[in-house]
Amino acid sequence: MDPMEALVAQIRGLSSCAGDLSRLQSILKQADDSLRFDSTRLSAVLSQLDPSKHSLGCLYILEASTAGPVSKEQADILVPVIARFINSSAAEHIRMAPDKFASVCKRLKDQVMLLNVPVRGVAPLLTAVRKLQTTTEHLTPLHPEFLLLCLLSKCYKAGLSILEDDVFEIDQPRDLFLYCYYGGMICIGQKRFKKALELLHNVVTAPMSTINAIAVEAYKKYILVSLIQHGQFSTNLPKYTSSVAQRNLKGFCQPYYELANIYSTGKIAELESYVETNREKFENDNNLGLVKQVVLSMYKQNIQRLTQTYLTLSLQDIANTVHLNSPKEAETHVLQMIQDGEIFATINQKDGMVRFLEDPEQHKSCEMIEHIDSSIQRIMALSRKLTAMDEQISCDQLYLSKAGRERHRYDFDDFDSVPQRFNI
Known part of the structure; x- marks a missing residue:
């Protein structure tokens, strides 16, 4: 029998139960090199298999058949084939x-980008992410590929669907x-600046032994989003930030530091x-585009400062103080800020006066109580997760052996060696 026909027969016969699948995987691993060597026949072989029943065999054949340029x-032919396999395959x-x-999913991403239709890869890669995940807390290698396609195709809402998950397990x-x-x-594209700030903060403060381009670009956006969200930027990074990042990031982002300094003056013209x-x-x-949003946010920040000083103010005075072109433009800004919950105020249309109010939230509505309760439950769940992780790490042999070496290194009982250690 032809070796390829024999392999197809084995795939069909060993795809039904877990024990057989392990045996099939061993066979497929041994046949991997021959599959790549005979890749011209693989598309015909693939058509003889059902991806929903023979997923493991189809995966090996599909990976080998798409390995070359x-x-x-x-x-144009491969994209629907891979998409169909992703949708039909058994997790x-x-x-x-x-x-x-x-690897197969990343090739799908490369191919839709080659065809300049990234949107065709969004739905299949979302399915792939969910199938590859063991839990929603698991960050797979496909998460970044999926988000990249969402960015390129401007399918921001699809990307948000996986950003809501709490991540605790990371492969790379x-x-x-x-x-x-x-x-x-x-999140910036959706103007969800609070969430964007959280994600960019994670990049900047993540452990790193050398500075990397991703962290540098994230820090630039982190500065800009901080100005939009909070109206200020602190140059002091948290203590848990790597020393590499603390020493080097500022040097790569000097124009953004200067922008933040000028922003703090409140002078829109400058x-x-x-x-x-x-x-x-x-x-x-x-x-x-993000810098322009920073400029626009300064108008809002200047209007918010007025609420701390005045109880009432005319639209003309607001326009003059904030350097807007007209009372009508000031009214547009104030109305938008009221709608967004950034200030609390009323506008008298007759005399063009704005009355600034206190925050009406009394924190006793049913919605607020539910919100507080859900926040407490989430914090308690996070606390339990951290406790479990701490216990797991404290029992890890690799960690214990390394901690033991470090403890021995800084053991001060041997006083004779202290001067040598610290070059005194």
Whole structure:
């Protein structure tokens, strides 16, 4: 019998139960090199198998058949084939070869980008992420690929669907950096600046032995989003930030530091002038749109400062103080801020007077109580998770042996060696 026909027969015969699947995987691993060597026949072989029943075998064949360079014409044929496999495949099968499944899905991403239709990869990759995940807390190598396609196709809402999950398990550090960076950009696109700030903060403060480009680009956006969300930016990073990041990030982001310094003065004319002078730098970083939002946010910050000083103020006075062109423009800003819950005020249309009010929230409504309760429950769940992780780490042999070496290194009982250790 032809070796390829024999392999098809084995795939069909060994795809029904877990014990047989382990045996099939061993056979497929041994046949991997021959599959790549005979890749021209694989598309015909693939058509003889059902991806829903023979997922593991289909995965090995599909991975081998797509390993080489792909033209646009071939990509147009392969995209629906891979998408169909992702949608039909059994999760328990593909999790036996997660690296191969991730490789096939990444090739789908490359091919839809080659065809310049990233939107065609969004739905299949979301399905792939959910199938590869053992739990929603697991960050897979496909998370960043999916978010990248969401960004390129502007399918921001699809990207938000996985950003709501709490992540505790990570395979590769680079996946976390890209996941948080792309996720931050998606949240910026949806103007969810609080969530964007959280994700970008994770990139900047994540452990790193050397500075990387992802962290640098994330820090630039982190500065801008901080100004939009809080109206200020603190140059002091948390203590748990790596020393590498604390030493080097500022040097790569000097124009953004200067922008933040000017923003803190509240002088809109100086800010606009600085942005215009450094327009090319911000444009090269693909941050010009976000910088423009920073400029617009200064008007809001200046209006908010007025609420701390005045009880009533005319729209004309607001326009003059905040350097807006007309009372009508001031009214537009104030109305938008009232709608967004950023200030509490009423406008008298007859005399054009704005009356600033106190926050009406008394924290005793049913909605607020439910919100507080859900927050407490989430914190309690997080506390239990951290306790379990702490116990797991404290029993890890690798950690204990390393901690023991470090303790011995700084053992001060041997006083004779102290001067030598510290070069005294």
